[in-house]
Amino acid sequence: MNQIVSIGTSHHVAPVEFREKLAFSEEQLIESLHHLRESYKVDEAVILSTCNRVEVYGVANSQRTAESPVKILLDFLSNYHRISVDTLKKWSYRHHNLDTIQHLFRVTSSLDSMVVGESQILGQVKDAYDFSRSAGGAGTILNRLFAKAFSVGKRIRSETTIATGAVSISYAAVELAKKIFNTLEDKTVAIIGAGEMSELTAKHLVANGVSKVIVANRTYERAVKIAEKFKGVPVAYEQDLNFLIDADIVISSTDAPHYLIERKPLAEIMKKRKHRYMFLIDIAVPRDIEPDVSKIYHAFLYNIDDLEAVVASNLKERKQEAVRAEQIVSEEAKRFHDQLQILEVNPTIKALHQQFQQIAETELQVCLDCTTLSDTQETAVASMTQAIVKKLLHHPVENLRHAVNDGNADHGQYVQALQELFALDDNNDKEQE
Amino acid sequence: MHFLFLVTVLVYLAASIFQALYLAIGERTETSTLRPRIAQIAFWGTCLGFVLLTLFIILWWSRQGHFPMKHWTDSTAFFAWAITLIYLIVVRVTQLRAIGSLVIPGAFITILISYSFSRNTSALPENLETYWLVPHITLIFLAYAIFFTAFGFGVLYLIAEKSIRDKKHTVFQNLLPSLGASDELGYRCTILGLILLSIGIIIGVVLKQYIEGVILNWLDAHVFFTVVTWFIYVVHISFRQLWGWRGRKAAYSEIVGFIAVLWTYVGVKLFLDSAHTFR
Numbered sequence: 001m002n003q004i005v006s007i008g009t010s011h012h013v014a015p016v017e018f019r020e021k022l023a024f025s026e027e028q029l030i031e032s033l034h035h036l037r038e039s040y041k042v043d044e045a046v047i048l049s050t051c052n053r054v055e056v057y058g059v060a061n062s063q064r065t066a067e068s069p070v071k072i073l074l075d076f077l078s079n080y081h082r083i084s085v086d087t088l089k090k091w092s093y094r095h096h097n098l099d100t101i102q103h104l105f106r107v108t109s110s111l112d113s114m115v116v117g118e119s120q121i122l123g124q125v126k127d128a129y130d131f132s133r134s135a136g137g138a139g140t141i142l143n144r145l146f147a148k149a150f151s152v153g154k155r156i157r158s159e160t161t162i163a164t165g166a167v168s169i170s171y172a173a174v175e176l177a178k179k180i181f182n183t184l185e186d187k188t189v190a191i192i193g194a195g196e197m198s199e200l201t202a203k204h205l206v207a208n209g210v211s212k213v214i215v216a217n218r219t220y221e222r223a224v225k226i227a228e229k230f231k232g233v234p235v236a237y238e239q240d241l242n243f244l245i246d247a248d249i250v251i252s253s254t255d256a257p258h259y260l261i262e263r264k265p266l267a268e269i270m271k272k273r274k275h276r277y278m279f280l281i282d283i284a285v286p287r288d289i290e291p292d293v294s295k296i297y298h299a300f301l302y303n304i305d306d307l308e309a310v311v312a313s314n315l316k317e318r319k320q321e322a323v324r325a326e327q328i329v330s331e332e333a334k335r336f337h338d339q340l341q342i343l344e345v346n347p348t349i350k351a352l353h354q355q356f357q358q359i360a361e362t363e364l365q366v367c368l369d370c371t372t373l374s375d376t377q378e379t380a381v382a383s384m385t386q387a388i389v390k391k392l393l394h395h396p397v398e399n400l401r402h403a404v405n406d407g408n409a410d411h412g413q414y415v416q417a418l419q420e421l422f423a424l425d426d427n428n429d430k431e432q433e
Numbered sequence: 434m435h436f437l438f439l440v441t442v443l444v445y446l447a448a449s450i451f452q453a454l455y456l457a458i459g460e461r462t463e464t465s466t467l468r469p470r471i472a473q474i475a476f477w478g479t480c481l482g483f484v485l486l487t488l489f490i491i492l493w494w495s496r497q498g499h500f501p502m503k504h505w506t507d508s509t510a511f512f513a514w515a516i517t518l519i520y521l522i523v524v525r526v527t528q529l530r531a532i533g534s535l536v537i538p539g540a541f542i543t544i545l546i547s548y549s550f551s552r553n554t555s556a557l558p559e560n561l562e563t564y565w566l567v568p569h570i571t572l573i574f575l576a577y578a579i580f581f582t583a584f585g586f587g588v589l590y591l592i593a594e595k596s597i598r599d600k601k602h603t604v605f606q607n608l609l610p611s612l613g614a615s616d617e618l619g620y621r622c623t624i625l626g627l628i629l630l631s632i633g634i635i636i637g638v639v640l641k642q643y644i645e646g647v648i649l650n651w652l653d654a655h656v657f658f659t660v661v662t663w664f665i666y667v668v669h670i671s672f673r674q675l676w677g678w679r680g681r682k683a684a685y686s687e688i689v690g691f692i693a694v695l696w697t698y699v700g701v702k703l704f705l706d707s708a709h710t711f712r
Binding site for chain 1: 593609677679681
């Protein structure tokens, strides 16, 4: 019987020091996929290698390989990366059939990701699958499995809200800006001070349409340097905050020990800009912007804690949704597993039918050749043989299907027994080809 | 025909419930699959209601034999029709559905009032039988409906601004239009409404002179308050142009403006005497 197995490691079970040892480069991927097929007798394989996870999916026929398929993948990884099997066992997870399916569905649904609901993983799995397929790795079963995994991933994202709501400070700022401004196009963002977070936020804002960036720093040289990254306008500020007149979004992250933007001067500035909305984001600690600024008409102030609260509430929301998503994944995995098994036993059932049919027809012909029957009698005998075939096969076939549907692991043995007892092997192979 | 009207009222009731549900169920997790369906039902329910109401007004018109604008039934039915029309246009142009949660229940209440008066009909006074009456009344009621939509955007603005300032995640925060959008749309509605109202008033004045040959009685309560309403909106727009009265102030004046409209439309007719009174 065909077994779908996987072995993998991720940020959940192993530190980066171990994950990097298992990572595959592109050339290594081609080589490994070839290796798996030729030396390890794995029928189909897909290898996924990202910064957070390395996973090998394989399909092997348990009748043809002496060892268990999981063991084969384990040996392969251990030999390829020269890591002892014990270490590998300690830092990895191994799945088998239903568990493999469920695991892959969880991965593509981003339920297994560091940030639940992130969108990258679906693309990464797609790339890995496309690569393995073009390298001859994936075949009928993995093609079906991955196609289903992608559709489950999409279903989860559209039917649950695990992928909505910003889960990083910078995205939370962008989302808030979108709630204030009709459009971000033709808006101007001003970054005061330097800092990774403020630059990242500005970058996201530009990606969302903000057209102009003002970079303010105490020294003009620093401002010029940072402004280069955004093609922004450098400004040096001393006492003068007049550059804020043009700014619709202000991100402040200086290390100044006192408030940089106070209520009174900002009120003046707001008057000069005719009270167009101003969204101020204070991510500095100690704070740069006087909290009372939020009392100015049309000035909206969020500090680092406020943004973090938004992120926390979104994360909580996603976690609740994840429970629902897990349910969907389980159902889909079970359904897919059952379908796959039905497909597994179908050739056997077909072969059995064919064999019985053939015998019945041959014997019927022999009988009809020796006797002289009227047309009606001939028809009666013919339909009688048909009925006998049908009734003889009814119970075995039904029971085999039941064994599959009940999730009975023995159906593999049933198939094997049927094939051996009725000598179906030859027929079966022909059928598959 | 009475049956048709009853069906219309019921369709509006259903549409209103779904429109209100659309906002009310918010973004709670279990509703993420439900909400698009509710939005669909609400929208198509509203469309159906609109078609039925149009049909009813046409039938009513042909039965009355004159443009149906003298009676409470007529005017409120037409008002509900105009509100729905403006809503459909706004949704078509902007894709912002949240406004429906406010204006469609409003339209339902209006049409319910209409229904409760629908048993008796009356003829127009002889001297009002004129083609000028049609654009006069149509324009003014369209203006009222647009002002009602502006009022809706004002309310949405205030809710959204409060939730942003309070830094709290309200259940339907993400369903509301952005502050900028509510403000802009409210403003555009106000301008459009004011233009229609102005033309309507001018036609009314001409109507008066054409029929009676006299200059309008400015102390007629209805005329007086219509001009007051007109003035409120003119002030609102000028302040915005001159001193940048946007956002919250604009939202408040949209609300105040509509209260004036409501007073002119309903209050004056109930409490004061006017040539425009419905019977």
